[in-house]
Amino acid sequence: MHIPDGFISHTPTIAATSAASAGALAYSLRTARKRLQDRQIPLVGVTAAFIFAAQMVDLPIAFGTSGHLIGGVLAAVLLGPWIACLVMAVVLAVQAIGFADGGITVIGANLSLMGLVGAIGGYFLFRGIAAVLPRTRGALLAAAGVSAWVSVVAASGLASVYLLLSDFPTQVLGYMVGLHALIGILEAVITVMVLSAVLASRPDLVAGADRLRAASSAAVAA
Amino acid sequence: MKGVRGTVLIGLGVALLVAMGLPYLASGEPDGLESAVLIAACDGDEACLDELAGEPAVAGLDPDYASGWVGGLAGVAATFLVISGLLLAVRRRDGGQRSPG
Numbered sequence: 383m384h385i386p387d388g389f390i391s392h393t394p395t396i397a398a399t400s401a402a403s404a405g406a407l408a409y410s411l412r413t414a415r416k417r418l419q420d421r422q423i424p425l426v427g428v429t430a431a432f433i434f435a436a437q438m439v440d441l442p443i444a445f446g447t448s449g450h451l452i453g454g455v456l457a458a459v460l461l462g463p464w465i466a467c468l469v470m471a472v473v474l475a476v477q478a479i480g481f482a483d484g485g486i487t488v489i490g491a492n493l494s495l496m497g498l499v500g501a502i503g504g505y506f507l508f509r510g511i512a513a514v515l516p517r518t519r520g521a522l523l524a525a526a527g528v529s530a531w532v533s534v535v536a537a538s539g540l541a542s543v544y545l546l547l548s549d550f551p552t553q554v555l556g557y558m559v560g561l562h563a564l565i566g567i568l569e570a571v572i573t574v575m576v577l578s579a580v581l582a583s584r585p586d587l588v589a590g591a592d593r594l595r596a597a598s599s600a601a602v603a604a
Numbered sequence: 605m606k607g608v609r610g611t612v613l614i615g616l617g618v619a620l621l622v623a624m625g626l627p628y629l630a631s632g633e634p635d636g637l638e639s640a641v642l643i644a645a646c647d648g649d650e651a652c653l654d655e656l657a658g659e660p661a662v663a664g665l666d667p668d669y670a671s672g673w674v675g676g677l678a679g680v681a682a683t684f685l686v687i688s689g690l691l692l693a694v695r696r697r698d699g700g701q702r703s704p705g
Contacts, residue, residue: 435626480682551645
């Protein structure tokens with residue numbers, strides 16, 4: 383879903399998405415400075431590296447369309463929403479500067495899709511769903527999978543709004559959301575696979591698993 | 605928190621394997637955004653899609669390298685180093701001191 387430079391001709395879209403993304407990044411950096419411990423830094427680095435790698439792998443989906451992981455919900459469940467937003471920003475910056483993947487002039491728009499909607503929005507949806515489910519590993523994975531799917535579909539809807547503001551035909555909205563409803567399944571599957579692997583080996587490294595830990599320590603205490 | 609060195613090394617290994625090995629198997633078909641624009645705005649004409657996308661403002665690596673193992677290695681290394689460097693710099697801004705608790 384990386385928007386190239388030429389797609390967005392509507393200057394207010396660029397200005398608004400750049401401002402929103404800059405604000406989120408500033409808050410993310412503040413959170414990193416206050417909350418992150420130095421020994422967590424390599425874990426953030428390796429999450430970002432994995433998401434960059436996974437985004438290189440375009441898998442065929444349907445109707446001659448391919449898709450790849452975005453990783454917003456994955457990063458947010460592992461690291462929390464604000465550090466995840468930083469991860470998405472760095473991945474997008476490396477892609478835009480080194481790989482001509484996603485335009486540099488629209489990096490704010492792309493971060494609004496993958497960081498603001500994908501990581502931050504997806505994270506709060508994940509928390510909301512997890513809050514009404516039992517405190518089990520399966521429920522946590524289900525909440526992450528559903529949030530991953532919704533975040534991709536929601537991001538495709540917002541991307542369509544940007545395109546419509548730049549005078550693309552209205553039909554683009556239906557195709558975007560329809561295709562991403564399929565691509566979102568890939569997002570959900572990879573997100574659940576990776577999270578379940580990390581939960582199986584190092585559940586202490588999954589920020590979004592705090593309710594699981596609370597449940598298991600309560601069980602031990604009882 | 606237990607040590608993280610093993611986890612970080614395994615994670616980096618997986619990232620490198622994925623980035624250097626799998627893109628060769630990746631589909632060259634348009635992604636969801638390109639497909640939607642191709643159908644809705646270009647009537648299936650790929651030249652029209654390229655024209656709408658425009659020349660990237662920053663060209664980056666040669667595409668032959670970018671989509672191969674060199675690009676995968678360079679991208680994974682750059683991503684890891686840039687975010688680690690950024691976070692170290694941000695953490696050092698308060699003097700690298702952490703008040704206990």
